[in-house]
Amino acid sequence: MEFTEEQLRRYSRHIILPEVGGKGQKKISQSKVLIVGAGGLGCPVGYYLAAAGVGTIGLVDNDRVELSNLQRQIAHSVKTLDMHKADSAKQTFEALNPDVNVVAIKERLNNKNILDLFKNYDIIVDGTDNFPTRYLINDACVMLKKPLVSGAILRFEGQVTTIIPGEGPCYRCLFEEPPPAGLVPSCQEAGVLGVLPGVIGALQATEVLKLIIGKGKPLKGQLLIYDALGVNFRKVKIPKNEDCPMCGKEPSIKELSDLSEEYCSI
């Protein structure tokens, strides 16, 4: 693949980076990234990946844009109210960069469709905020051996980790089972500072690009925790659990479980 003059201009700041260069930019252009959730996290992740020229961006979201989303979900606008979030974000990302093919998937993830949806992509990004979906995504990524860049936010705090099946721990190494419904409040109940998903989403997008170009150290085996009020970034080590029911030596989970709870887009 040769760059057009327009692409040389668009990606010039990438190409002159020694860690990226023309080779890295080509890898970015050929990569396929699936983002689950076109909400608070999915919007900035998709925005930056589109700007970076990721060849194919899949967006899974079945929700429609509401006014209460616009405090943080920066790919949507008053003009796209009531539109499917996946379509709204697709419009925004393709307006930013026509090189990018955005695939709007207006479906709810479940144990029936997830493997088919994930198999066509190189990297998966978790931008959901409910535990059943988070675990389902983790399990599917372990089964398919797909790298997963996971993010979570609530109030003034956010977390990021990169899961590389076969190399590092998975989400179930940290907590084997999701917490019971109602124990952990959702953003709807507890609120979230609008800019917080921007910070966490930008970190997730950075992790994705590092994986694509194969440079730097992925945030594997570690949970990065950002506390906006105290302005602290902390890294907590996540050991790989040999007895993990998903990725341990003798995994007890052999198939994907059914989701019973409502899917909540952040």
Place this chain on the structure above:
Amino acid sequence: MEDLKINKKLDIRGQVCPYTLVKSKLGVESIEVGQIIEILLDYPEAADSIPKAMLNYGHSVLKVEKINLTEWIVQVRKEVED
């Protein structure tokens, strides 16, 4: 001094910063370690910035020469993989 074998010639006359660097970087990526690229340019700042950038990338700058009133050639030997 004997003439070095030039493996690739790159004409970036008419280009301005940062595209002088973008094109030069891609030119270096297209040759092998140990090979030499000769860059012909006419953007005065680039006669200074391209050699500096190439040194920063870890390559050797063999020659920077003003060949007439408005044009320079820069010879770079690729020293490290991209």
